[in-house]
Amino acid sequence: MFRKFVSVALFVSFLAMSTSGLMMFVIEKPSFTIQMHPVHKLFGIIMILAVICHLTYNYKPILKYVQNRSVALFGGVLVCVLVLLYGVVINNEVPAEIAIPMDNLAAEAEGHE
Numbered sequence: 001m002f003r004k005f006v007s008v009a010l011f012v013s014f015l016a017m018s019t020s021g022l023m024m025f026v027i028e029k030p031s032f033t034i035q036m037h038p039v040h041k042l043f044g045i046i047m048i049l050a051v052i053c054h055l056t057y058n059y060k061p062i063l064k065y066v067q068n069r070s071v072a073l074f075g076g077v078l079v080c081v082l083v084l085l086y087g088v089v090i091n092n093e094v095p096a097e098i099a100i101p102m103d104n105l106a107a108e109a110e111g112h113e
Contacts, residue, residue: 003057010050016043030102034109 020040024033055062066072094102 002053006050006053006057009046010054013043013047013050016040017047030106031109034106037110 016039020036020043024036024040066075093099
């Protein structure tokens, strides 16, 4: 029964993350991103928990998948792209004179001040 809840949580969180992410991608306004942030953040956490449960239940089949050379290569390429993009993003810092006011406005908009 728990597996069914995990599957539904994974599906709904995928829908929430993908639709909110796509909307933020298409509607490129920081104000809209701040509006969508609570949805995206909450369902991101739910998705992480559901994925951990899913991986726990499906550990052995996943290990068999990556024994295939082309699947392992594909996974390796995706990991390299992820690491590369993280490196680019981390080294592309927003200047403090822009970032600080932006962070303050975002906190105010989200009601954290």
